[in-house]
Amino acid sequence: xxxxxxxxxxxxxxxxxxxxxxxxxxxxxxxxxxxxxxxxxxxxxxxxxxxxxxxxxxxxxxxxxxxxxxxxxxxxxxxxxxxxxxxxxxxxxxxxxxxxxxxxxxxxxxxxxxxxxxxxxxxxxxxxxxxxxxxxxxxxxxxxxxxxxxxxxxxxxxxxxxxxxxxxxxxxxxxxxxxxxxxxxxxxxxxxxxxxxxxxxxxxxxxxxxxxxxxxxxxxxxxxxxxxxx
Numbered sequence: 001x002x003x004x005x006x007x008x009x010x011x012x013x014x015x016x017x018x019x020x021x022x023x024x025x026x027x028x029x030x031x032x033x034x035x036x037x038x039x040x041x042x043x044x045x046x047x048x049x050x051x052x053x054x055x056x057x058x059x060x061x062x063x064x065x066x067x068x069x070x071x072x073x074x075x076x077x078x079x080x081x082x083x084x085x086x087x088x089x090x091x092x093x094x095x096x097x098x099x100x101x102x103x104x105x106x107x108x109x110x111x112x113x114x115x116x117x118x119x120x121x122x123x124x125x126x127x128x129x130x131x132x133x134x135x136x137x138x139x140x141x142x143x144x145x146x147x148x149x150x151x152x153x154x155x156x157x158x159x160x161x162x163x164x165x166x167x168x169x170x171x172x173x174x175x176x177x178x179x180x181x182x183x184x185x186x187x188x189x190x191x192x193x194x195x196x197x198x199x200x201x202x203x204x205x206x207x208x209x210x211x212x213x214x215x216x217x218x219x220x221x222x223x224x225x226x227x228x229x230x
Contacts, residue, residue, distance in 0.1 A: 033099055036061070037063060037078070037079060050077055054068065068095075084140075085117060086116040091111070093112060094108075094110050102122060103122040108147050111147065112145065114143070114144045115145070116140070117159075129151065129164070135160055142156070142158045143159075144157065151175055156170050
């Protein structure tokens with residue numbers, strides 16, 4: 001009888017120990033938010049690489065938040081965050097990018113961004129000129145940010161954006177240091193419409209389906225989609 005009780009106590013102790021040690025992993029560990037990269041290069045075999053955290057990256061690579069990203073010249077980068085959230089970085093862009101289920105944040109050191117932010121998601125990108133955000137999160141917002149020649153320019157393709165609290169509505173742009181916003185002409189064949197205002201599922205489908213498929217894009221450069229290495 002005493003031996004049986006001892007065995008029961010040992011089993012109960014082992015079970016409690018397993019639950020206590022395992023509970024932090026089971027209850028508190030969450031999968032990090034991830035994103036998938038897709039490159040657009042003038043020459044696929046270029047010696048210039050997109051760098052993620054100072055390391056060379058490959059097309060179709062998965063990254064986690066936060067990440068330091070550096071895009072070389074003659075290359076553009078599409079970051080698919082899922083849930084139709086897309087970030088397109090132009091040639092020569094350098095930034096720190098962070099993201100979760102509800103917000104995209106980061107610091108843009110140089111270059112340009114085009115960001116598609118779905119409803120219920122926010123944007124908070126900083127440059128030396130201030131903060132670019134999306135004040136209305138009840139709708140989809142599509143915004144471009146250019147930081148060149150030491151000045152930040154924000155253009156709203158659809159929805160709303162703001163630079164240091166100055167509201168920029170659809171079809172308007174604002175440059176840091178200016179006194180007023182300006183009206184801009186939007187075309188359906190611009191880079192933003194061509195590569196952002198489309199379902200993210202379509203991009204992923206093309207990314208995984210194509211295997212070294214090359215074609216001529218609207219910008220006169222070759223776009224190459226390479227599926228993830230298996």
